[in-house]
Amino acid sequence: MKVTGLSVVVTGGANGIGRALARRFAREGARGVLIADRDEAGARVTAEEVGGIAVAADLGTEEGVRAAITAAEAAFGHVDLFCANAGIGLEGGAEVPDAEWQRIWNINVMSHVWAARALVPGMIARGSGAFLQTVSAAGLLMQIGSAPYSVTKHAALSFAEWLAVTYGDQGIQVFALCPQGVKTNMLFNAEFGNSAFLLETALDPDQVAEAVVQGFEAGNFLILPHPEVAEFFRRKAADYDRWLRGMRKLQDKIRVTAQGGH
Numbered sequence: 340m341k342v343t344g345l346s347v348v349v350t351g352g353a354n355g356i357g358r359a360l361a362r363r364f365a366r367e368g369a370r371g372v373l374i375a376d377r378d379e380a381g382a383r384v385t386a387e388e389v390g391g392i393a394v395a396a397d398l399g400t401e402e403g404v405r406a407a408i409t410a411a412e413a414a415f416g417h418v419d420l421f422c423a424n425a426g427i428g429l430e431g432g433a434e435v436p437d438a439e440w441q442r443i444w445n446i447n448v449m450s451h452v453w454a455a456r457a458l459v460p461g462m463i464a465r466g467s468g469a470f471l472q473t474v475s476a477a478g479l480l481m482q483i484g485s486a487p488y489s490v491t492k493h494a495a496l497s498f499a500e501w502l503a504v505t506y507g508d509q510g511i512q513v514f515a516l517c518p519q520g521v522k523t524n525m526l527f528n529a530e531f532g533n534s535a536f537l538l539e540t541a542l543d544p545d546q547v548a549e550a551v552v553q554g555f556e557a558g559n560f561l562i563l564p565h566p567e568v569a570e571f572f573r574r575k576a577a578d579y580d581r582w583l584r585g586m587r588k589l590q591d592k593i594r595v596t597a598q599g600g601h
């Protein structure tokens with residue numbers, strides 16, 4: 340797939356990976372780019388830079404997702420490519436209150452479901468359309484220190500797989516973007532727990548956008564800006580218990596480092 344000539348929505352485009360995607364898609368010659376984010380000022384900055392449209396919306400609600408899609412349809416006629424990129428991290432485990440589990444579930448998973456609900460019928464009628472779901476390597480592996488992030492990213496990947504299988508023969512393409520650390524506010528603010536160790540191999544958002552464009556052109560469902568993630572995923576599938584032992588060791592190392600040891 341090429342982005343040239345496509346109408347695109349990027350959620351979470353006010354910052355980080357979403358802003359880099361919007362910039363890159365504009366450079367590739369997208370017909371139109373709409374940036375939806377709850378950060379209205381940031382969305383406007385991106386929109387001005389790429390000659391696109393900014394929509395302020397809470398994408399953790401179906402109403403917000405629909406508002407973004409309605410605005411894109413009014414401007415471009417229809418949406419060719421929807422990038423469900425907005426997401427949050429949240430530290431902790433079973434003790435995290437239900438309301439917080441619901442909040443991360445809504446933005447990291449349900450926003451993808453609501454977008455598909457609104458867009459799939461039109462895409463089937465036209466015989467074409469695409470979704471890029473920003474998942475995470477945590478969707479294939481896990482996020483040490485954050486059960487809500489691990490669980491919601493697995494769910495997002497599962498929904499992307501389901502869309503690809505169910506509608507792939509009707510012209511709908513689905514891509515799952517699964518990076519490890521990326522140098523954005525999410526990583527710097529350690530939203531999903533102690534993520535300092537991820538900084539060592541963290542990429543710039545522009546490198547992630549480059550991997551996305553290459554993944555589109557290759558037609559790969561799984562887009563891995565950190566190619567080593569494919570090997571980690573293979574090891575997990577080959578010997579689950581060994582992989583769990585390895586992850587416990589990594590967790591210990593992270594704890595010791597966080598406490599000032601080495």
Ligand SMILES: NC(=O)c1ccc[n+]([C@@H]2O[C@H](COP(=O)([O-])OP(=O)(O)OC[C@H]3O[C@@H](n4cnc5c(N)ncnc54)[C@H](O)[C@@H]3O)[C@@H](O)[C@H]2O)c1
Nearest residue numbers: 351354355356377397398399425426475520521523524525
């Ligand atoms: N940074 C990383 O290390 C990393 C790694 C793997 C995956 N990801 C994923 O990449 C995606 C983008 O994150 P980022 O790293 O660019 O972080 P970021 O914090 O820079 O950007 C996230 C954007 O999403 C927006 N957003 C969050 N919740 C929203 C809501 N309810 N309604 C509207 N907008 C909302 C924020 O305002 C922000 O502009 C996320 O889904 C994240 O889980 C990030």
